[in-house]
Amino acid sequence: MAKNIQSLERAAAMLRLLAGGERRLGLSDISSSLGLAKGTAHGILRTLQAEGFVEQDPASGRYQLGAELLRLGNSYLDVHELRARALVWTDDLARSSGESVHLGVLHQGGVLIVHHVFRPDDSRQVLEVGAMQPLHSTALGKVLSAYDPMAHSEAVDGVRDSFTPRTVTGLAEFETLLDTTRARGWAADVEETWEGVAAVAAPIHDRRRMPVGAVAITGAVERVCAGGEAGGELRSELVAAVRDCARAVSRDLGAGRF
Numbered sequence: 001m002a003k004n005i006q007s008l009e010r011a012a013a014m015l016r017l018l019a020g021g022e023r024r025l026g027l028s029d030i031s032s033s034l035g036l037a038k039g040t041a042h043g044i045l046r047t048l049q050a051e052g053f054v055e056q057d058p059a060s061g062r063y064q065l066g067a068e069l070l071r072l073g074n075s076y077l078d079v080h081e082l083r084a085r086a087l088v089w090t091d092d093l094a095r096s097s098g099e100s101v102h103l104g105v106l107h108q109g110g111v112l113i114v115h116h117v118f119r120p121d122d123s124r125q126v127l128e129v130g131a132m133q134p135l136h137s138t139a140l141g142k143v144l145s146a147y148d149p150m151a152h153s154e155a156v157d158g159v160r161d162s163f164t165p166r167t168v169t170g171l172a173e174f175e176t177l178l179d180t181t182r183a184r185g186w187a188a189d190v191e192e193t194w195e196g197v198a199a200v201a202a203p204i205h206d207r208r209r210m211p212v213g214a215v216a217i218t219g220a221v222e223r224v225c226a227g228g229e230a231g232g233e234l235r236s237e238l239v240a241a242v243r244d245c246a247r248a249v250s251r252d253l254g255a256g257r258f
Helices: 006-020 027-034 038-050 067-097 139-147 149-157 171-184 236-252
Strands: 054-056 063-065 100-107 110-117 187-190 197-205 211-220
Touching (some): 006 027, 027 038, 067 110, 100 139, 110 139, 139 187, 197 236
Antiparallel strands (some): 054 063
16 A cells, blocks of 8 residues: 655645634644644745745734635635536537537646536547646637636747647737637637547636636537538537537526626
């Protein structure tokens, strides 16, 4: 059996200790409660503080939980609520469109797939939940980059790799794509990430009207594009269906009408 990492166990115990009290704790309180030498406790606290998990009151020198833990907690709740609210709507979208449906959120500079509904046919398909997609080339990623300032920064500052001859990598052209996405309310990926694959995505907002994810239809170019070719426009009925799905999930999250 693999051994646990002692420093991580001590950090976790420290966070639990700070979470359990109604007041800030000093270094002596923390070290004595956990049975740690002051030097050891101080080193762990400094690391947690640098990562935003712990904050130190400048006047008293005492420690409390940091804002980063709140952000992570809200992110966890948002993703699970998003997926729960989207289940019925994404199932309906896959059934009505005849294509795969993906639900994605911003994660570590890319798009994390948190829900995937298979194309409703008998073809062999691979579940993509947990997979990562690039921000700059996918329909999901472009939607997130257009509406979420953090995603925009990640896409602009990160490396925009060329996956196919149609991938947009230049900053000016990419920003133009995002302007277009915001103007029309949806984004497309027609063979920009994978040859022969097209997608259309729309943003999902929460009760604060903040972007929390995106939903996309993904399928073969010949089925998703009008005329069955990459040069053709996306089928208007698929664009409308994705946007309707995104609005429905947003309303269920308390966003109201968009």
